[in-house]
Amino acid sequence: MTKKMEAFWEEKLEIMQKKFMHLQNQFDQTVKENQALKARIRQLEDNDRGKEQESIKQSQNTKKLEENIKYLTDKVIDLENRGRRDNLRIIGLPEKPEINTKLDMVIQDIIKENCPEILEQGGNTATDRAHRTPSTLNPQKTTPRNVIAKFQSYQTKEKILQEARKRQFRYKGMPIRVTQDLASSTLNDRKAWNMIFRKARELGLQPRISYPAKLTIYFQGKVWAFNKIEDFQLLQRKDQSSVESLIPKIKEQGIPEKVNIKERGKCYLLLLLKLSSIRTTFISTYVY
Incomplete structure (x- = not known):
């Protein structure tokens, strides 16, 4: 009877040892997998930090590029405005063939009608060119196109502009506006x-x-x-x-x-x- 009991418990002990070894192997495998996951997580975190730092650098570079673009854009606009320093923009001049074909003479008539003292003082009121803008007529637009006039004398242009700021200019009794000619982006900012x-x-x-x-x-x-x-x-x-x-x-x-x-x-x-x-x-x- 005792031998049978010893054999029974030895068999049970062996079974338990086998189960324990199996559980030990599973635990060791879990520990290894856990360590591998931790290493992978650390690697991903390092990658994320690297990407975050790279993103910050890219943002800083983008900001610098935007600042440079804005500076260059403003510089180009300023140069364009300075290139128009001898120009005047005439707004409201009727859109008629007899006017469009003789814009230089019309401008002289405007000066004579509104600021004849410039002519009396012997100022150079001659223009290098005068044209409508835009170059094509939009049939859906009811208002006349502006006229751009480039004067040979900057001083004369400034005198006309100063007079135009003081009072309403007219052409044969019709009200018109005379302003400084500027780049389209500057005009939009003013509007x-x-x-x-x-x-x-x-x-x-x-x-x-x-x-x-x-x-x-x-x-x-x-x-x-x-x-x-x-x-x-x-x-x-x-x-x-x-x-x-x-x-x-x-x-x-x-x-x-x-x-x-x-x-x-x-x-x-x-x-x-x-x-x-x-x-x-x-x-x-x-x-x-």
């Missing part, structure tokens, strides 16, 4: 100020667009300059409460609440000029 320019003029701020496309206003003996339209567009999205919160301070300043819109706008403007550290804050509220 972006149109709405703000009109509103600022309504408030009596004496707005001016200076080269290349900078808005300047004259208020309280100071000249305020704004380089980008984005400044106004950003502030436009801000809550109107930024101005409403100033009402108590407006009362402290003694500004009456019941005044017409134009005068009230000036009052708000004055207060904002005094209180705001951002010089563009005042204009965004009243222009848009």
